[in-house]
Amino acid sequence: MASADGMLGGSPLKAPAIEIVNLLSDAEDSANEPAPPTEQPQEDASSDDFRHEEWSMYEDALEGAVDDVSNDQILDVCTVEESLAFRKLLRAEGEDKFLAETVENGSITAKKLCTAFGIRPPAFLEGQSDEAYYNLLGLGICRELSKRVKLPQYNTIDDVVTLLQNSNNIIVLTGAGISTSLGIPDFRSKTTGLYSQLQHLGLSDPQEVFDISIFREDPTIFYSIAKDILPSTSTFSPTHAFIRLLQDRSKLLTNYTQNIDNIETHAGILPSKLIQCHGSFATATCLECAYQVPCSAIYTDLKSGRVARCDRCVQSLRQAKPTGGGIKRKRSYGGLPPKSHKKKREDYEDSTDEDEDYEVAVAGVMKPDITFFGEDLPDAFSQRLTLHDRDKVDLVLVIGTSLKVAPVSEVVGFLPRETPQVYISREACSHVDFDVDLLGDCDVVVAELCRRLGWELKHEMIPHESTISVELAQGYDSRYSIKAVI
Numbered sequence: 001m002a003s004a005d006g007m008l009g010g011s012p013l014k015a016p017a018i019e020i021v022n023l024l025s026d027a028e029d030s031a032n033e034p035a036p037p038t039e040q041p042q043e044d045a046s047s048d049d050f051r052h053e054e055w056s057m058y059e060d061a062l063e064g065a066v067d068d069v070s071n072d073q074i075l076d077v078c079t080v081e082e083s084l085a086f087r088k089l090l091r092a093e094g095e096d097k098f099l100a101e102t103v104e105n106g107s108i109t110a111k112k113l114c115t116a117f118g119i120r121p122p123a124f125l126e127g128q129s130d131e132a133y134y135n136l137l138g139l140g141i142c143r144e145l146s147k148r149v150k151l152p153q154y155n156t157i158d159d160v161v162t163l164l165q166n167s168n169n170i171i172v173l174t175g176a177g178i179s180t181s182l183g184i185p186d187f188r189s190k191t192t193g194l195y196s197q198l199q200h201l202g203l204s205d206p207q208e209v210f211d212i213s214i215f216r217e218d219p220t221i222f223y224s225i226a227k228d229i230l231p232s233t234s235t236f237s238p239t240h241a242f243i244r245l246l247q248d249r250s251k252l253l254t255n256y257t258q259n260i261d262n263i264e265t266h267a268g269i270l271p272s273k274l275i276q277c278h279g280s281f282a283t284a285t286c287l288e289c290a291y292q293v294p295c296s297a298i299y300t301d302l303k304s305g306r307v308a309r310c311d312r313c314v315q316s317l318r319q320a321k322p323t324g325g326g327i328k329r330k331r332s333y334g335g336l337p338p339k340s341h342k343k344k345r346e347d348y349e350d351s352t353d354e355d356e357d358y359e360v361a362v363a364g365v366m367k368p369d370i371t372f373f374g375e376d377l378p379d380a381f382s383q384r385l386t387l388h389d390r391d392k393v394d395l396v397l398v399i400g401t402s403l404k405v406a407p408v409s410e411v412v413g414f415l416p417r418e419t420p421q422v423y424i425s426r427e428a429c430s431h432v433d434f435d436v437d438l439l440g441d442c443d444v445v446v447a448e449l450c451r452r453l454g455w456e457l458k459h460e461m462i463p464h465e466s467t468i469s470v471e472l473a474q475g476y477d478s479r480y481s482i483k484a485v486i
Helices: 047-063 080-101 110-116 130-146 157-166 206-210 212-217 220-229 238-248 263-267 295-304 311-319 379-389 408-414 442-453
Strands: 170-174 252-257 274-276 279-286 292-294 328-330 358-360 366-370 395-399 421-425 436-439 467-472 479-485
Touching (some): 080 130, 157 442, 170 238, 206 212, 212 220, 220 295, 238 263, 238 442, 252 379, 279 295, 292 295, 379 408, 442 479
Parallel strands (some): 395 421
Antiparallel strands (some): 279 292
């Protein structure tokens, strides 16, 4: 989350794209540093590796939201009502008194109390004493206390309508959910998301398909799935049209999109109002010579799953007019430098030795200008947010994203806490306290907001004959389920 000095999680806003784990930087530095559930190993050469592995297991536990697990899968879990009550009690009384009135007096176990803060009890602690859950509970409490607190004056869909009417500097942060109605898959849906369909690639983690080091080593992995995420149409969804409508009404401050499909430009979002946080398929760049082309130039390769090569590199190789079997160069390992542990050749060795680490030169690989995991985000992202938007924003709309990838996921915590924040998506975001949650198909939700605002949202995909159902979610004061009923 954001710290007061304008840093996100202790790191600058411009940082490599990473899959977020819901841990706070100050949790790592707290006095309650997590200890292993079994006896602490002796300090030796392997101690750091052990602690890193153990810390990763705690991260996994914090990442595994209990909201996605049914009560019959976890026998000892807090209900929604109990969770809300415990969270309110923690904020009202502080950590020490809260623990005294819960775990310390025996009214609830630490294991069960962890579930009140959205933590899935981890398998590696199963069978341990309840004390083994104390450190994990401490991390969950620290995370909860560091969250932005929901503003109590905003609770209903009518409050959201009023905010839209009165706001003139709206930040819209969008994700894959605003494009799914166009047939472009999101990434994390359990059965239809892109990641769920990549087991055949043999990756240890499906996200590796967007890892820059793996792309450099073997670009065929990315190219094999590129056609599945490459937009094949210039159309846009009703949600894109809604963002354009905010722009046309002079209400849009900035649309920060995590999407790489470049559909915002088709919808007419102005470059001055758009930050493509993770780049886009608009252009592609050679990894060898940095030659950039419109992505349309390699469209055929992307659609066929064939690795695109740089035309300028090809031309240079042709002009070199190789003789005697071709030009030789140091092997690049798909863009990576030769491994440093390779044995160096002695000065006296014959450079024509058949084992020499050389290969025939090839043209560089074209990489679409999307931000892979491990690459820095564009400078425009941090500059726009810190130097321009933070002091102007009067409303935040988060639409169609689970906020799982940092540093974009940290934007909502970086912005002023008194600025109202509204969440629109199919499923709730358990690790952020938004003021109002409007859960449902994004296109349906924004169409209903426009109907209540009296704004005309023109789009052929909006079923005007539908009746919209708006229901308050059980156990919540400001979370609504919004559905179209034909």
